[in-house]
Amino acid sequence: MKLAKFRRTHLEETLPEWRDKFLCYKLLKKLLKSLPATTAAITAVDSLPRHLEFQPANAHLAVADGSGEFHPLGGLFVPILNEELKKLNDFYxxxxxEFVIRFQELKGRIERVGERISCGGVFTSETFRKEVMDIRKDFVTIHGEMVLLKKHGWWNFRALVKILKKYDKRTGGVLSLRFMQLDHQPFFTTETLTRLVRECEATLELLFPLEAEVIDGTPTTQVKPLLNSKL
Structure with missing residues (x-):
């Protein structure tokens, strides 16, 4: 599936509020098209900071074609790319x-339900069913959003690699080689998010496999130990 279609069908339609949180691939591609096809690129790749943060001193850089003519737009690619990376990293x-906080709050809600059961708290069938189903719904929601954030990172990584390769091909530069050494960008590192997704899945499997008890609305002897367990 092409990147544009994947973004539209899997991400934008599901969470439209994320629509402006993607790499501006079309803008970067447009900048590339404004550059001459040449190997005489002087976009200061060698002076590019290793963390790829734009330095104001680079703003005047340009690209020269074979005739020696300079194209000011050539100096915009790296600064705009850096702004895009900052946007992606800040969002991620x-x-x-946000997910860490929400997940801890959900675990706290489960613990409070378990404490009420342990202390002999009063639960009607309807209130128990509603409370448990509300918690389950919120777990499913946050799980879905975390999975989408992982897909969001994957899409942006693919788009970034693609535009950098186009840049190198057109200018004769090695920007993609330099960037591929920078795998510590926040939206590249998904260890925390992956752990949260797995923990969320384990919690759902542990607490909500017994649909009969939830539908019936009674904290049976099977459900009680699950609610009282430490997650």
Whole structure:
């Protein structure tokens, strides 16, 4: 599936509020088309900071064609790319922190239900069923959003690699080689998110396999130990 179609069908239609949180691939591609097809690129790849953060001193850089003419737009590619990377990383870090907080809150809700059962709290069938189903619904929601964030990172990584290869091919530069050494970008590192997804799946499997008890609305002897268990 092409990147544009994948983004549209799997991400934008599901979470439209994320629509502006993608690499501006079309803009970067348009900048590339404005450059001459030449190997005489002087976009200062060698001076590019290893963390790929744009330095204002690079703003004047340009690209020269075979006739020696300079194209000011050539100096915009790296600065815009850096701004795009900052946007992606900020979004990813913010969402990851949000998921950590939401997941801990959900675990706290489960613990409180278990404590009420242990202390002989009053649960009607209807209130128990509603509370458990609400918790399950919220777990399913956060799980889906975390999976989408992983797909979001995958899409942006693929788009980034693609545009860097186009840049190198057109200018004769080695920007993609330099960038591929920078695998510590936040939206590349998904260890925390992967752990949260797995923990969420384990919690759903542990707490909500017994649909009969949930539908019936009674905390049976099978469900009680699950609610009281430490997650």
């Amino acid at each position: 870090v913010d969402k990851e922190e």
